[in-house]
Amino acid sequence: MKEYVDVFINAFMGAVNWTWKSIIFEVPWYTNYFWGLILISLIVWGLEIAFPWRKNQSIFRKDFWLDGFYMFFNFFLFVIAISGFYKLLEKFFSQLGISESSLTLIDFSSWPSWAQLVIFFIILDFVQWFTHTLLHKYEFLWNFHKVHHSVKEMGFAAHLRYHWMENIVYKPLKTFGVMILGGFEPEQAYIVHFIAITIGHFNHSNIKITWGPLKYILNNPVMHLYHHAYDLPKGTYGVNFGISLSIWDYIFRTNYIPEDSGTIELGFHGDDKFPKDFIHQNMEGFRGSKKQ
Numbered sequence: 001m002k003e004y005v006d007v008f009i010n011a012f013m014g015a016v017n018w019t020w021k022s023i024i025f026e027v028p029w030y031t032n033y034f035w036g037l038i039l040i041s042l043i044v045w046g047l048e049i050a051f052p053w054r055k056n057q058s059i060f061r062k063d064f065w066l067d068g069f070y071m072f073f074n075f076f077l078f079v080i081a082i083s084g085f086y087k088l089l090e091k092f093f094s095q096l097g098i099s100e101s102s103l104t105l106i107d108f109s110s111w112p113s114w115a116q117l118v119i120f121f122i123i124l125d126f127v128q129w130f131t132h133t134l135l136h137k138y139e140f141l142w143n144f145h146k147v148h149h150s151v152k153e154m155g156f157a158a159h160l161r162y163h164w165m166e167n168i169v170y171k172p173l174k175t176f177g178v179m180i181l182g183g184f185e186p187e188q189a190y191i192v193h194f195i196a197i198t199i200g201h202f203n204h205s206n207i208k209i210t211w212g213p214l215k216y217i218l219n220n221p222v223m224h225l226y227h228h229a230y231d232l233p234k235g236t237y238g239v240n241f242g243i244s245l246s247i248w249d250y251i252f253r254t255n256y257i258p259e260d261s262g263t264i265e266l267g268f269h270g271d272d273k274f275p276k277d278f279i280h281q282n283m284e285g286f287r288g289s290k291k292q
Helices: 002-023 033-050 064-095 113-137 139-149 156-160 165-180 189-203 212-216 221-227 247-251 278-284
Strands: none
Touching: 002 033, 002 064, 033 064, 033 156, 033 189, 064 156, 064 165, 064 278, 113 139, 113 165, 113 189, 113 247, 139 165, 139 278, 156 189, 189 221
């Protein structure tokens, strides 16, 4: 028992120390997610101010500060809080003889670094796309995902407004996906993570970008805005589920972009009764209200 307690405490304190060292610039710059997140946010916010898509939207839009809190809570505080539990699971599975490499179907570790990064990026993005569809399809998961769809005015920080339970759903599936195909995280994985943060910020920003012909591969703000539309096509539980890549939506025919004015209403049916503050929004998912 003491062994498990030590694993939990060491993981928790390790996460706290790493975050603190990131804040005071004592980690390599390329793994400093704290200041990296701030820098990316300031750049995208600056572009929103300089080139606004919805020109009547305020610089400090509705729920700007709430989304800012969600951004740091989900990316740092909750990660610290949950780190010990993930290490306990890792310890438990290792004692059962299950490791990151034990379920591997294809070993990419001998491939060139750039190829490893591409495969890693594609695997993670597909797993997240698939998980995202589940969050919309099943009522139990939708009750938590509604926090993300309670955004009424889109901006970069809306990217990380989501219920902490989504981390519980995403993390194991992403880990399992990497275990099956590769069984490792490339040494330069920070490149993939920073790219994903940047794309996610852009997709939720008040900037009109489609990437031209690349729109069939890369997700973009015009496409993702319709994912947040208040009124969805009849007979669907959602559209445009792409995270970084849009290609999955075009392959599985969940793409939908009827126009690009950027003036559509956002949210979901019944969002007028949805809590407006962080505490109650995160309690709401456990109440089990029905999807409309």
